Amino acid sequence: MAHDVQNPVLSFEYWLNKAVEWGEATTLxxxxxxxxxxxxxxxxxxxxxxxxxQMNFTAAIQRFxxxxxxxxxxxxxxxxxxxxxxxKILMCCLCCLYSKEPQNPVELxxxxxxxxxxxxxxxxxxLGDAEACPFLLTLGYTPSACYSELIKNMVLSLVTxxxxxxxxxxxxxxxxxxxxxxPFARILLIVSASNYTKSRTSSNRVHAISVLCxxxxxxxxxxxxxxxxxxxxxxxVQEALNAQFLAAxxxxxxxxxxxxxxxxxxxxxxxxxxxxxxxVLHLFERLISIQGHSLGDMECxxxxxxxxxxxxxxxxxxxxxxxxxxxxxxxxxxxxxLTIIQVFTQCFVQAHQEHNSQHKxxxxxxxxxxxxxxxxxxxxxxxxxxxxxWFQHLKGITETLKVAVQDTDSRSHRSLFEHWFLLIHFxxxxxxxxxxxxxxxxxxSDALLWLLAFYYNPxxxxxxxxxxxxxxVASDRLVMLSxxxxxxxxxxxxxxxxxxxxxxxxxxxxxxxxQHLLVIYxxxxxxxxTIAKAFIAHMTQTVETAYEVSNMLARxxxxxxxxxxxYQRQIKLANExxxxxxxx
Amino acid sequence: MEAILExxxxxxxxxxxxxxxxxxxxxxxxLQRAFQWSAYFQHIHQRFQTHVLIRTALEDRLWVINExxxxxxxxxRFISFEDLGFCDEILYAFLLQNPALxxxxxxxxxSELKDESKPMxxxxxxxxxxxxxSQMLLSITSMLPNSLSKPLVLTQAHSLKxxxxxxxxxxxxxxxxxxxxxxLSQVPKSHIFQLVAAVLAIDDIDTNIxxxxxxxxxxxxxxxxxxxxxLSCELLAxxxxxxxELEAAYLSFLTKWGESMDYDIMNGYWSSNTAxxxxxxxxxxxxxxxxxxxxxxEATESxxxxxxxxxxxxxxxxxxxxxxxxxxxKGSLSSDSAD
Numbered sequence: 073m074a075h076d077v078q079n080p081v082l083s084f085e086y087w088l089n090k091a092v093e094w095g096e097a098t099t100l101x102x103x104x105x106x107x108x109x110x111x112x113x114x115x116x117x118x119x120x121x122x123x124x125x126q127m128n129f130t131a132a133i134q135r136f137x138x139x140x141x142x143x144x145x146x147x148x149x150x151x152x153x154x155x156x157x158x159x160k161i162l163m164c165c166l167c168c169l170y171s172k173e174p175q176n177p178v179e180l181x182x183x184x185x186x187x188x189x190x191x192x193x194x195x196x197x198x199l200g201d202a203e204a205c206p207f208l209l210t211l212g213y214t215p216s217a218c219y220s221e222l223i224k225n226m227v228l229s230l231v232t233x234x235x236x237x238x239x240x241x242x243x244x245x246x247x248x249x250x251x252x253x254x255p256f257a258r259i260l261l262i263v264s265a266s267n268y269t270k271s272r273t274s275s276n277r278v279h280a281i282s283v284l285c286x287x288x289x290x291x292x293x294x295x296x297x298x299x300x301x302x303x304x305x306x307x308x309v310q311e312a313l314n315a316q317f318l319a320a321x322x323x324x325x326x327x328x329x330x331x332x333x334x335x336x337x338x339x340x341x342x343x344x345x346x347x348x349x350x351x352v353l354h355l356f357e358r359l360i361s362i363q364g365h366s367l368g369d370m371e372c373x374x375x376x377x378x379x380x381x382x383x384x385x386x387x388x389x390x391x392x393x394x395x396x397x398x399x400x401x402x403x404x405x406x407x408x409x410l411t412i413i414q415v416f417t418q419c420f421v422q423a424h425q426e427h428n429s430q431h432k433x434x435x436x437x438x439x440x441x442x443x444x445x446x447x448x449x450x451x452x453x454x455x456x457x458x459x460x461x462w463f464q465h466l467k468g469i470t471e472t473l474k475v476a477v478q479d480t481d482s483r484s485h486r487s488l489f490e491h492w493f494l495l496i497h498f499x500x501x502x503x504x505x506x507x508x509x510x511x512x513x514x515x516x517s518d519a520l521l522w523l524l525a526f527y528y529n530p531x532x533x534x535x536x537x538x539x540x541x542x543x544x545v546a547s548d549r550l551v552m553l554s555x556x557x558x559x560x561x562x563x564x565x566x567x568x569x570x571x572x573x574x575x576x577x578x579x580x581x582x583x584x585x586x587q588h589l590l591v592i593y594x595x596x597x598x599x600x601x602t603i604a605k606a607f608i609a610h611m612t613q614t615v616e617t618a619y620e621v622s623n624m625l626a627r628x629x630x631x632x633x634x635x636x637x638x639y640q641r642q643i644k645l646a647n648e649x650x651x652x653x654x655x656x
Numbered sequence: 657m658e659a660i661l662e663x664x665x666x667x668x669x670x671x672x673x674x675x676x677x678x679x680x681x682x683x684x685x686x687l688q689r690a691f692q693w694s695a696y697f698q699h700i701h702q703r704f705q706t707h708v709l710i711r712t713a714l715e716d717r718l719w720v721i722n723e724x725x726x727x728x729x730x731x732x733r734f735i736s737f738e739d740l741g742f743c744d745e746i747l748y749a750f751l752l753q754n755p756a757l758x759x760x761x762x763x764x765x766x767s768e769l770k771d772e773s774k775p776m777x778x779x780x781x782x783x784x785x786x787x788x789x790s791q792m793l794l795s796i797t798s799m800l801p802n803s804l805s806k807p808l809v810l811t812q813a814h815s816l817k818x819x820x821x822x823x824x825x826x827x828x829x830x831x832x833x834x835x836x837x838x839x840l841s842q843v844p845k846s847h848i849f850q851l852v853a854a855v856l857a858i859d860d861i862d863t864n865i866x867x868x869x870x871x872x873x874x875x876x877x878x879x880x881x882x883x884x885x886x887l888s889c890e891l892l893a894x895x896x897x898x899x900x901e902l903e904a905a906y907l908s909f910l911t912k913w914g915e916s917m918d919y920d921i922m923n924g925y926w927s928s929n930t931a932x933x934x935x936x937x938x939x940x941x942x943x944x945x946x947x948x949x950x951x952x953x954e955a956t957e958s959x960x961x962x963x964x965x966x967x968x969x970x971x972x973x974x975x976x977x978x979x980x981x982x983x984x985x986k987g988s989l990s991s992d993s994a995d
Binding site: 159167219280285294 | 733752793819
């Protein structure tokens with residue numbers, strides 16, 4: 073393992089050569105090289121440690137004759153010690169090399185060497201030319217106090233310097249403007265050319281600082297410097313900050329090891345797309361792995377996420393939405409993804425309304441590529457309308473949607489998808505449609521049925537009409553059943569079963585609609601309550617259906633709790649059923 | 657409260673012993689109790705750092721303990737209220753660097769390094785990392801072409817100021833000045849003037865420490881001359897612009913300098929008996945003063961005009977050094993602005 077020739081990253085020789093080459097990291101090149109290699113070095117040291125901890129000193133020396141040289145050199149390199157992970161693993165290696173009862177002069181000497189090394193790691197000697205710290209110590213300063221004061225001041229002066237660069241940047245522009253009017257254009261041309269080179273070297277310097285900061289970025293005192301680097305305006309033609317630095321900052325943010333201002337986070341994500349993508353994926357992973365389908369937990373995670381804090385920036389929103397779109401396509405419209413998009417949009421709209429800023433954009437601008445009337449209708453919160461108008465409102469949505477998708481010009485696959493995608497953001501209206509389909513006494517509920525069918529099956533048109541017919545039969549029977557004097561699990565099963573002799577099963581999208589309607593039926597009809605548990609047990613016999621039904625129950629419980637107190641009974645039952653499924 | 661203060665006294669004594677030879681008598685029990693005490697005082701720091709009354713009581717007691725231990729121990733290091741916030745680190749560092757620590761206890765310290773889950777690991781790791789971070793940041797700042805403020809000097813200045821504040825507490829005026837002289841006499845000669853200037857530059861003009869430092873500077877003429885010769889004219893002009901007592905001393909130093917020079921008729925220039933006190937250097941001092949803020953400029957001009965009047969108000973070269981000085985500087989200043 074440690075002699076692996078094929079994989080240089082795991083080879084002892086490779087790292088010893090590196091350590092020799094780096095020395096005490098006195099040149100800028102070697103310093104940057106160290107910083108860029110640290111994560112790999114950590115991996116290697118970790119493997120060494122795993123071997124070392126099973127041996128005594130003599131065995132360790134036989135296995136790795138040059139281990140002392142490697143560890144010693146690395147301990148003298150501040151750029152290695154400054155990286156938390158490497159430093160800790162180096163300490164562990166050192167402790168493995170210590171012999172409690174030294175048997176020979178070599179072991180005795182090694183013990184002494186370890187003590188010296190540890191003293192060196194703490195001692196404030198050799199800091200800077202001016203011997204700052206020893207002098208402060210004669211004044212009675214403790215090493216910790218001395219270092220933290222020094223770090224604070226150096227960070228401050230670097231921040232000042234970075235802000236100074238910003239002013240230089242402005243200067244260049246002014247000079248360019250002046251140049252335009254000036255008769256001595258040639259002279260000024262030379263001046264601005266020299267300023268251009270100056271700005272090039274300054275941007276190189278900023279790049280180098282970003283590399284050198286990478287190991288330190290989780291140190292709380294360094295936070296102002298990170299802010300200054302990220303919000304530094306001089307993001308020139310070439311990348312001003314090192315990509316590994318940006319990725320490391322993002323990783324530390326995701327692990328909550330650091331916290332940065334919203335504007336710094338925004339700069340990070342706008343300039344480093346992989347970071348934003350990783351953040352969205354990270355959020356997705358957390359949402360998908362939630363146990364028990366709770367939308368409350370989902371909301372909590374989304375609201376605490378950095379993403380929601382800066383999603384009001386149109387570019388960030390667009391990219392997040394793009395990732396949602398891909399997730400939807402790749403999972404073929406999985407119900408979990410539908411729910412995630414819906415909950416994220418709910419949280420986003422809520423945050424947008426709570427955000428009091430003069431500069432905030434109207435909500436509709438985030439959905440610029442959709443039908444404006446449709447966007448306005450979907451953006452309407454159900455609570456902003458009297459319940460008696462919900463049906464009308466849904467009818468309006470359906471009609472606009474129908475016209476839009478049947479419009480010959482925009483009948484392309486792409487445009488169909490866009491309308492469907494938009495509807496998914498506001499799935500709460502689809503849930504309301506399903507409920508009204510069963511509970512309202514309106515004669516014509518075709519519009520509601522069409523909306524449900526479109527939500528579950530936007531594409532295949534011939535099949536959509538089959539779905540519509542099948543779902544119509546099932547919903548009519550469910551409504552009829554609510555009037556019959558007796559209800560049992562078997563009656564309910566018969567009601568939703570297919571009665572065609574040609575096909576023994578429904579189209580899959582019909583099944584999803586029926587599942588949705590059944591959940592509503594069990595929750596909203598008091599007769600349904602009596603057989604709810606037994607029926608749910610029937611519905612959730614496979615892992616797949618258990619998953620779908622749980623998701624639907626959680627969605628409904630969440631919607632009802634948003635809509636008000638009068639649904640206490642339904643919410644309670646939904647939660648009980650959810651628990652029932654989980655414990656089954 | 658009194659119980660906490662007494663415990664504090666014991667704990668600071670423990671910290672003092674941890675740096676001394678007496679640590680050889682420590683056993684595991686004492687060592688572990690010492691770390692328990694440090695955890696306790698870290699908690700106290702956390703809890704009372706914003707509680708003015710209790711914090712002041714703790715600081716006052718620390719002052720008394722520090723003063724006592726300072727007289728009885730050589731190289732004693734002061735423990736401040738802020739230090740209590742990371743006293744486990746301090747204790748660990750003191751012990752690790754103390755060669756008198758028994759082997760068994762040293763091994764205990766080492767064993768703490770082995771296990772990442774142990775709370776002490778994170779504090780030790782923090783101090784190692786801070787040292788490395790200081791070194792790294794030092795090399796990053798040295799990379800900048802004209803670092804605006806020198807962080808090393810600045811850090812030392814802040815620390816010196818804090819230390820002086822601490823050491824001059826509860827003393828009368830005269831004792832305070834003695835204490836300042838005593839402390840400054842320990843500062844390496846190569847640093848002292850840069851450092852005092854840095855404290856004066858960062859501190860508000862009318863704080864007690866600034867006043868004491870100015871007094872310390874002006875009370876000894878020779879010392880003040882050294883101060884002026886060690887700093888750049890630009891920095892001196894900045895400092896005296898903020899402080900009238902310093903301004904008066906500086907102008908009187910420059911007056912004496914000018915008066916000590918003679919006009920070399922043969923070669924047609926003002927000469928002095930030392931190379932450091934040259935005519936060009938004197939011009940440099942005055943021109944920075946005349947480039948300073950308005951009040952400083954006016955004070956300098958009126959001083960020069962008074963000196964010219966004393967010399968008889970001649971308006972030709974070679975008679976009064978002050979006339980010549982003003983003409984030369986005004987000439988160069990106006991040609992600067994014409995550029």
